[in-house]
Amino acid sequence: MARNALSDHGFNAEWRAVLLITAAMTAVRLAALFATPLELYPDEAQYWLWSRTLDWGYFSKPPMVAWTIWTTTALGGDSEAWVRLASPLFHAGTTLCVYAVGRKLYGPNAALAGAALYLLMPGVQLSSLIASTDAPLLFFIGLALVAYVNLAGAEGRRRLLLALAFGAAVGLAFLAKYAAVYVLIALVLHLALSKQARAAWSLGAAAAALAAFLLVLAPNVAWNAAHGFATVQHTAANAAWGGRKLFNFAELGDFLVSQFGVFGPIPFAVLVGGAVLLAWRRRLTEADLLLLCFAIPPFLIVTGQSFISRANANWSGAGYVAASILVGAWLVRWRARGWLIAAIGFQAVAAVLFLACVLNPPFADKVGLANSFKRAKGWEQVTEKMVERALREGPGELSAIAVNDRFLFNAAAYYGRDFFALPGQPPLVMWLREAHPQNQAETTAPLTARVGRRVLAVSLEQVYRDEMAGDFMAVHDREIVSVRLDKKRRRRAELFFGEGFAPRPRDPVSGRPIPIRP
Structure with missing residues (x-):
């Protein structure tokens, strides 16, 4: 007992x-x-x-x-x-x-x-x-x-x-x-x-x-x-x-x-x-x-x-x-x-x-751990700069806002949710580098000729910038924005306007754009 x-x-x-x-x-x-x-x-x-x-x-x-x-x-x-x-x-x-x-x-x-x-x-x-x-x-x-x-x-x-x-x-x-x-x-x-x-x-x-x-x-x-x-x-x-x-x-x-x-x-x-x-x-x-x-x-x-x-x-x-x-x-x-x-x-x-x-x-910067937290910084500011640039164009001027990186697409969808929910605002879409979708954004919101009349294009860290620009008939008004993450690191993006989206042919094997020969 x-x-x-x-x-x-x-x-x-x-x-x-x-x-x-x-x-x-x-x-x-x-x-x-x-x-x-x-x-x-x-x-x-x-x-x-x-x-x-x-x-x-x-x-x-x-x-x-x-x-x-x-x-x-x-x-x-x-x-x-x-x-x-x-x-x-x-x-x-x-x-x-x-x-x-x-x-x-x-x-x-x-x-x-x-x-x-x-x-x-x-x-x-x-x-x-x-x-x-x-x-x-x-x-x-x-x-x-x-x-x-x-x-x-x-x-x-x-x-x-x-x-x-x-x-x-x-x-x-x-x-x-x-x-x-x-x-x-x-x-x-x-x-x-x-x-x-x-x-x-x-x-x-x-x-x-x-x-x-x-x-x-x-x-x-x-x-x-x-x-x-x-x-x-x-x-x-x-x-x-x-x-x-x-x-x-x-x-x-x-x-x-x-x-x-x-x-x-x-x-x-x-x-x-x-x-x-x-x-x-x-x-x-x-x-x-x-x-x-x-x-x-x-x-x-x-x-x-x-x-x-x-x-x-x-x-x-x-x-x-x-x-x-x-x-x-x-x-x-x-x-x-x-x-x-x-x-x-x-x-x-x-x-x-x-x-x-x-x-x-x-404090993470002081103890040398800033790099571990960089992915959780700067996205809201980059999105704000994208939205500010879009708002300067006025209603109906843009047919889409296109980004070339899935990380930026996801962050912009979240931190720009109030902007994209407003009536008449251009949709957020994803530029496809390869012939077939590689992620959810490319599958559900691809940049197409239908919404490619006049696009605010955003290239994160300027990666694939030239390939993205090459899919438009005309490109102008380039602008680089930069956001500080910590004492050593920044997040950069290049904004430009693309007119007449007409994607180049993609290689049937690699799926990537075929380079334009001079």
């Missing part, structure tokens, strides 16, 4: 602790969202633009990020903070999932350590303050793990419900980002390696999980089929291993170093070192094996991709939900209290430093 009371007290105390820590950190992040002067970076602006027209898919991503932005902006308006609002809430939910899985597999102390490591992970710090696909992806992976670890020992109706929850969570993860495929890889790997994993499933449970997964994912598959599998093709192109020289040691080194920054230096070292050591000594527990199946494949696959082609630092992020639980459990099991405190302490200091930079960008 006393033991049960103590167990209940421990359960309540541990859950209370993780809830309080998560709530406090989430409150700080929400406050930072509303206080930061940093602008939306162009991908965030693109997601906002998608959210204006809800659909089951978009050119480069599944629909979840647009759905969440539609929800938050419907509640609070279109300011930057409301565009980003869902991200810290998703990560708060993932933290609770990490604790729930860790408690089930290792007990409350290890679970609390894992939750703290996840909550303070450097990659999560960044992801919590931007609108991205990673936040909902990790949340639904967390939910899938909660259902999966509870399948063992479940019987009858409860096993069926957990299987349905697992399938639905994986389907929702796919609607967030196709990196959810790593969950399916993990499932297959775990079933192949673990007799206990196979015993947890019945034929009915497997059928229920598959049915839930397909039901959730089906509308996105149908959308892709109706749009030439645009999102799938774009994802495959991003992950393509061709087009670059093989064996990129520099890319490999950069990716591996970046993982110390994404997951944290001590946690990443513990993850890699612990996995190798315990596997070599054959001391992996059944819980260790389960989590390694979810944590290691994204890291290994993306590491290979970085060596053969290239890889972004966050592409391995799908594995770090399981990895946080695993590293917390190992440090508690090894009684490495000093290393655990050092890991949490280091990541807490990094979190404070990051928040200081977000709240006060000039």
